[in-house]
Amino acid sequence: MDFSFSSDQEELRGLANRVLTDRCTMEHLKEIEDAGGIDLALWRELADLGIVGIGMPEADGGAGLGFAEVAIVLEEVGRTVAQVPAMPVMGMAAPFLSEYAPAHLAGLASGERxxxxxLHELVGDVHTPYLSAAGGTLTGVKTNVPFGTVADGFIVSAADGLYYVDAKASGVTVERQDATDGIPDAKVTFNGAAAEKLAGIDALDRLIEYGQTSQSLIMAGVTAKAVEIMSDYVKERVQFERQIATFQAVAQRAADCRIDSDAIKLTAWGAAMRLNDGLPAGENAASAKYWASEGGARVVRACTHLHGGVGVDRDYPLHRYYLWAKKQELFLGGTTQSLLHLGKLLADTPV
Known part of the structure; x- marks a missing residue:
């Protein structure tokens, strides 16, 4: 069985990699961070190239391709730590809206919206929201909303289902939250805000599956690049007149990093292809999220440790990958929550 990408998919990967690598130099990333943390100019450039809409319907300005193509882009975003809203827009909102509310896809592929x-509330689990919905309005608070400060609309989880809320609607208050990776999240308060119900509560799990898989794909890119940076360093760093890569302890720990990084990629792509084929992906997404959280943390810690003091230099590239891994580790639930959810899915599966 051939698991290789098609020539078109390889061209997409090459295009995304070239554009993101050219733009996302460490100097540019720092400039964007100092200017607010979100690179909307790069996002519009990706949209002009057709990358943002790669998985969106042609009727809405997209290319009409599948989640596999979206996954390719997400992995490259992770490799370059690009400060663009690829995960919430391409990985979560677009596939969900394509199924439940196509009218709200307008302007997404072009980067205009x-x-x-x-999904996150101040307490509790993302799988069991408590936000109140009554009479076509929402009341409550959501926290750590990705790219919420520049959003035109929100897909909001409530106790009885999923809703769409316009960011400019009366009763919506958006507050910036500074995040670990330098890209701001938002605390969004809904005070009787007008809301359109998109789907029942059963659809929430599918939306989270897309989110966990998208996170894991980004983490696959983050950890792969972190391992590359570490590998180059230990092959060049000389101690006791030898490259430290030749020391057994260093080599073993570097090998563990590669194993974890490959496990993250394997599980992420396993979940991505089930979503691409329209198959149930709950267990696969939860497994991928576990590896992204647990394995991702191990990789960036080890890579930092193997660098010695250089690893904690904020101007050294590896530090940015460490911060990204920490952010992705906790969004939509950390290691323990992922395992608990996976255990519940397995326990509920008939034998």
């Missing part, structure tokens, strides 16, 4: 997801 950004729709994000508001």
């Amino acid at each position: 950004i729709v994000t997801v508001a």
